[in-house]
Structure formats: C-alpha cells, structure tokens
Amino acid sequence: MEVSSTINALKEVITSFESPASANELSTLKRERLLAQLSSLVFKLERPVDAANRLWAQQMPAAMVKVAIESGLIGELAKRGEQGSGVGHSEDELAKAIGAEPSLIGRILRYLAAQGLVDEVDVGVFAANEKTVAFAGSGFQGCIEFFFDIITPVYQEIPAYFAARKYRSPASVVDTAFQAGLKTSEPAFVWMQQRPEVMGSFMRYMTVQHYGKADWLTLFPLEKELATWTNSQEKAVFVDVGGGMGHQCVVLKQRYPQLQGRVVLQDLPEVIPHAQLPPGIEKAAINFLENQPEKGAKFYYLRNILHDWPDKDVLTILKNIRDAMDKDSRILIDELVLAAKGSPLLPLQMDILMMLNVGAAERTLEQWQALFDQAGLKIENKYQYTEISADTLLVVAQK
Numbered sequence: 001m002e003v004s005s006t007i008n009a010l011k012e013v014i015t016s017f018e019s020p021a022s023a024n025e026l027s028t029l030k031r032e033r034l035l036a037q038l039s040s041l042v043f044k045l046e047r048p049v050d051a052a053n054r055l056w057a058q059q060m061p062a063a064m065v066k067v068a069i070e071s072g073l074i075g076e077l078a079k080r081g082e083q084g085s086g087v088g089h090s091e092d093e094l095a096k097a098i099g100a101e102p103s104l105i106g107r108i109l110r111y112l113a114a115q116g117l118v119d120e121v122d123v124g125v126f127a128a129n130e131k132t133v134a135f136a137g138s139g140f141q142g143c144i145e146f147f148f149d150i151i152t153p154v155y156q157e158i159p160a161y162f163a164a165r166k167y168r169s170p171a172s173v174v175d176t177a178f179q180a181g182l183k184t185s186e187p188a189f190v191w192m193q194q195r196p197e198v199m200g201s202f203m204r205y206m207t208v209q210h211y212g213k214a215d216w217l218t219l220f221p222l223e224k225e226l227a228t229w230t231n232s233q234e235k236a237v238f239v240d241v242g243g244g245m246g247h248q249c250v251v252l253k254q255r256y257p258q259l260q261g262r263v264v265l266q267d268l269p270e271v272i273p274h275a276q277l278p279p280g281i282e283k284a285a286i287n288f289l290e291n292q293p294e295k296g297a298k299f300y301y302l303r304n305i306l307h308d309w310p311d312k313d314v315l316t317i318l319k320n321i322r323d324a325m326d327k328d329s330r331i332l333i334d335e336l337v338l339a340a341k342g343s344p345l346l347p348l349q350m351d352i353l354m355m356l357n358v359g360a361a362e363r364t365l366e367q368w369q370a371l372f373d374q375a376g377l378k379i380e381n382k383y384q385y386t387e388i389s390a391d392t393l394l395v396v397a398q399k
C-alpha cells in the first residue's frame with residue numbers, strides 16, 4: 001500500500017474531524033480503508049523490538065478491561081453520560097465511587113487511555129468516550145468475558161497441541177486446541193451448552209459482533225427478490241438458521257412490518273428458550289445437522305454458522321437445507337470470504353480462531369464454491385459489505 005495514498009486518506013479524515021458534524025459520518029468504507037492502510041504503515045515502521053513489545057503484551061488489554069468492568073470503573077465513567085463533552089472526572093472521585101485505591105485506579109485509567117478506551121482530559125482526569133460506553137454494555141462485556149475466561153487458556157496450549165500432532169490441521173471437532181485448553185473431550189458447542197453462563201457471554205457478544213456495521217438488509221434488494229414469490233400463508237419467508245437470540249428476525253420485522261409469510265428463528269433446544277422475541281416471530285428448536293424441518297421457505301439465512309464447522313458438517317447442513325428447498329428458495333450465507341492474498345488481519349484472526357476451537361475455517365470464494373458444488377448448490381449472487389471487509393452475503397440456489 002502506497003504511503004502517499006495513506007497520507008491523502010489521512011488528510012481527508014483530518015478535514016472531516018475538523019468539522020465535528022461530519023466526523024461521525026466518515027463512511028464505513030473510508031474508515032476501514034484507512035485503518036487497513038494505517039496498520040500496514042505501522043508494520044512497515046516497526047523495528048523488531050517494536051514487534052516484540054507489541055507481541056508480549058497481547059493478553060494484557062483484555063485482562064485490564066476485565067478489571068475495569070468488574071470493579072465498576074467502566075460503568076461508573078459511562079453512567080455519567082458525558083462522553084464527547086470533554087467533562088472529566090478525577091481518579092480520586094472515580095476511585096471513591098467504586099471503593100478502590102485512587103493510585104491503582106489512576107494507573108488503570110492511564111493504561112486504558114493509551115488503548116483508546118477512555119479519554120485522558122487532564123492530569124489524573126478521565127472521561128468516557130464511545131468505546132467506554134460500549135464496554136459498559138452487556139454485549140461487549142460478553143465479548144471480554146468469553147474470550148478472556150474461555151479462550152485464553154486455549155492459547156496457552158497451541159504450541160504443544162500442534163507439535164504433538166506433527167503440525168497438521170485438526171482432524172476432528174473433539175481434537176482441537178479447545179479440548180486441550182479446557183480439559184474436556186466434548187466439542188466446543190456441546191461444552192458451552194452445558195454452561196449457561198458461558199453460552200450467555202457468547203450470545204451477548206453475538207448481538208454486538210456486527211455493531212455499527214451495515215446489515216444484510218442494506219445490501220440485499222429484499223423487496224425486489226420477493227416481488228415474484230408466490231406466498232402461501234404456511235410458508236416461511238425468512239428462517240434464521242442458528243439465529244441465536246433472534247436479532248436478525250427482529251430487525252427484519254422492524255424494517256418490513258408488512259412482510260408476508262412466517263418469520264422463524266431456529267436454534268438448538270438449549271438456546272431457543274432464552275430468545276425474547278416480539279409477537280410475530282416463531283421459535284423452533286432444531287439440530288441443523290439432523291434435518292431442516294422448515295420446507296419451501298423463501299430465504300434460509302445463515303450468519304456465522306458455516307465457519308463454525310469442518311467441511312463434512314458444512315455439507316450435511318447445506319444438504320439438509322437443499323432437501324427442504326423448493327425452486328424459489330434461496331440460502332443467504334452471511335460469512336467472511338477470505339481474500340486469496342493480502343487479506344486484512346481480522347478475517348485471518350477469525351480463521352485461526354475457528355481452527356483452534358472447532359476445527360473449522362474461514363473460506364475463500366473457491367473453497368465456498370467447491371462446497372456448494374458438492375451439496376448440489378450454486379452461487380447465484382454475491383454482495384460484499386465494503387470493498388475492504390471480507391464480510392459477504394452469498395445468495396445460493398439449487399443447481
């Protein structure tokens with residue numbers, strides 16, 4: 001990436017930040033493009049010692065954010081509701097409010113400010129910013145709890161795990177680094193389902209995983225696609241397969257209150273009772289590895305589902321849906337599509353995470369195509385969220 005193009009992109013951001021009204025409107029595309037350019041510039045500037053300093057501290061931020069959440073510090077700053085106003089609070093005042101030692105709170109806040117998670121407005125004076133407020137909420141707290149409590153022990157096992165398997169990819173969902181880290185012989189999802197507090201953190205995180213990003217309804221011409229669909233009252237217009245707490249069904253109903261056809265949330269029997277849904281959305285407990293009970297639906301929507309499974313299970317899930325489809329049905333797959341070369345870090349991070357915990361993977365377009373082909377399906381259309389992100393909506397039909 002050219003340094004001059006980064007500088008031009010930076011100038012544009014600086015101009016937009018000089019006019020506070022437009023600062024928040026910096027488009028997702030521009031922000032993503034600039035973040036990618038800046039990370040690439042940071043890596044070019046780094047000397048080996050800078051890389052070492054970055055690497056040795058990798059586990060620290062999540063641990064310190066967890067302390068800030070559990071001590072009540074993040075909540076205390078956020079609840080004052082003044083983010084963006086420049087009004088700050090002293091470390092003494094904040095420490096007193098949560099019953100902690102001021103000097104410790106000051107050290108933690110300075111560290112969080114250096115991570116961009118709070119603003120340091122004066123010596124020993126701190127204010128909440130947008131991220132402070134986000135981490136005071138249960139969704140982002142779920143992210144920290146899940147990754148710190150559950151995934152950190154997995155990281156510790158990675159080198160020994162791969163050495164013992166002579167550097168081969170996991171061959172089974174019950175022989176991944178997850179089993180080594182959590183000392184279990186169960187697949188990750190089975191292990192999680194037996195621990196409601198773990199499943200709770202994970203599901204809360206799922207509700208904010210795409211926070212601030214466009215959703216599939218802004219990409220996909222739903223009304224146009226439905227114009228030629230002959231609806232029968234019994235058929236579902238939208239089935240969210242493995243939809244967790246059902247937030248996609250809720251958004252769909254809010255956006256299209258007059259939508260004809262049933263809207264169905266499907267998930268495991270252990271998960272479905274926890275979904276709190278408004279009237280008009282049905283819940284169904286299923287196991288998508290066994291069958292797809294909803295026949296002839298217009299859209300089967302799968303977000304962040306197939307990347308959780310190795311190829312053989314992906315084929316089972318897809319074939320079960322294919323058998324339930326009729327000719328007008330489409331599967332909407334909302335997943336990452338990995339760039340074959342030069343991918344940004346986040347999709348690659350997700351790829352490794354999937355391998356470590358569930359023996360699965362993020363996939364390139366060619367890998368997706370090969371799987372659809374084997375399942376008797378084909379890609380009919382493809383919508384990319386932004387030119388930078390790998391987030392993509394694949395529209396898949398029967399072959």
Ligand SMILES: C[S@@+](CC[C@H](N)C(=O)[O-])C[C@H]1O[C@@H](n2cnc3c(N)ncnc32)[C@H](O)[C@@H]1O
Binds near residue numbers: 302
């Ligand atoms: C990564 S989460 C994605 C949730 C949701 N689609 C989203 O994007 O927020 C995976 C979901 O698949 C569900 N799941 C896992 N195994 C399943 C199975 N065999 N049958 C049905 N749902 C399953 C989990 O309970 C979880 O809600």
